Amino acid sequence: MAQSQRWALGLEYLGDRYHGWQRQSGQPSVQQALEEALSSIATVPVSVTAAGRTDTGVHAALQVVHFETDVARDATAWVRGGNQFLPNDIAVRWAQPVADDFHARFAATSRKYVYLLSTRPQRPALHATRVGWTHWPMEIARITDALPGIVGTHDFTSFRASECQAKSPVKTVYSATASERNGVIRLDFHANAFLHHMIRNVVGALVYIGANKQPVDWMSTLLALKDRTQAAPTFSPAGLYLAGIDYDARFNLPENFVDPCL
Numbered sequence: 001m002a003q004s005q006r007w008a009l010g011l012e013y014l015g016d017r018y019h020g021w022q023r024q025s026g027q028p029s030v031q032q033a034l035e036e037a038l039s040s041i042a043t044v045p046v047s048v049t050a051a052g053r054t055d056t057g058v059h060a061a062l063q064v065v066h067f068e069t070d071v072a073r074d075a076t077a078w079v080r081g082g083n084q085f086l087p088n089d090i091a092v093r094w095a096q097p098v099a100d101d102f103h104a105r106f107a108a109t110s111r112k113y114v115y116l117l118s119t120r121p122q123r124p125a126l127h128a129t130r131v132g133w134t135h136w137p138m139e140i141a142r143i144t145d146a147l148p149g150i151v152g153t154h155d156f157t158s159f160r161a162s163e164c165q166a167k168s169p170v171k172t173v174y175s176a177t178a179s180e181r182n183g184v185i186r187l188d189f190h191a192n193a194f195l196h197h198m199i200r201n202v203v204g205a206l207v208y209i210g211a212n213k214q215p216v217d218w219m220s221t222l223l224a225l226k227d228r229t230q231a232a233p234t235f236s237p238a239g240l241y242l243a244g245i246d247y248d249a250r251f252n253l254p255e256n257f258v259d260p261c262l
Contacts, residue, residue: 202219
């Protein structure tokens with residue numbers, strides 16, 4: 001009997017045509033497309049586990065998955081062969097054999113997301129599904145001053161979706177920064193983990209702050225309230241990218257961050 005091998009894959013994808021990462025009956029998903037492609041290469045069913053479940057419309061510059069198979073294939077087969085069977089908006093970046101204790105989700109020590117927000121007066125067309133948009137003029141200085149309010153270990157109940165299944169609302173944000181170029185505000189978030197809709201809800205609050213509709217310290221106020229109903233509406237998924245996942249160095253994965261530059 002052939003020996004089973006565990007593999008890790010790095011992926012990139014645009015999420016606007018899919019009903020999120022997770023396989024769902026009657027709805028297109030990134031997981032389903034990838035499993036079907038890998039199964040075609042292996043000629044047997046392949047099931048994959050991802051580092052995180054992205055929502056409908058959310059993209060990934062770097063998503064990491066793992067799977068196990070006793071079918072002998074080399075890395076090139078999983079990459080080039082997998083991409084041959086995948087739609088154009090999903091691609092395998094790399095494939096690597098990993099130790100049996102590697103787990104794409106549970107071995108991850110932290111995650112990085114990037115949100116791209118267009119602030120021009122007219123809605124974007126060329127990047128309509130790749131950036132969020134607000135017609136309100138934004139003051140980047142106000143957003144920059146507000147972001148330190150969420151850094152550290154906090155109860156993020158005010159930024160948590162009602163359907164969130166996480167056991168605890170307490171997460172640790174290591175860094176949160178803002179920059180601006182060519183009318184696009186870039187928000188970078190790095191945390192040990194994120195709640196369902198957490199970043200989109202944070203961005204929604206930052207838009208109110210940047211537009212001077214709420215004070216700069218509103219982020220801290222919302223954290224203290226622990227009440228989702230007091231916060232801003234959930235913002236668009238269009239500009240959100242899973243951009244990196246950190247693992248222990250012993251797994252020696254090829255990359256832990258990919259910049260989702262336009």
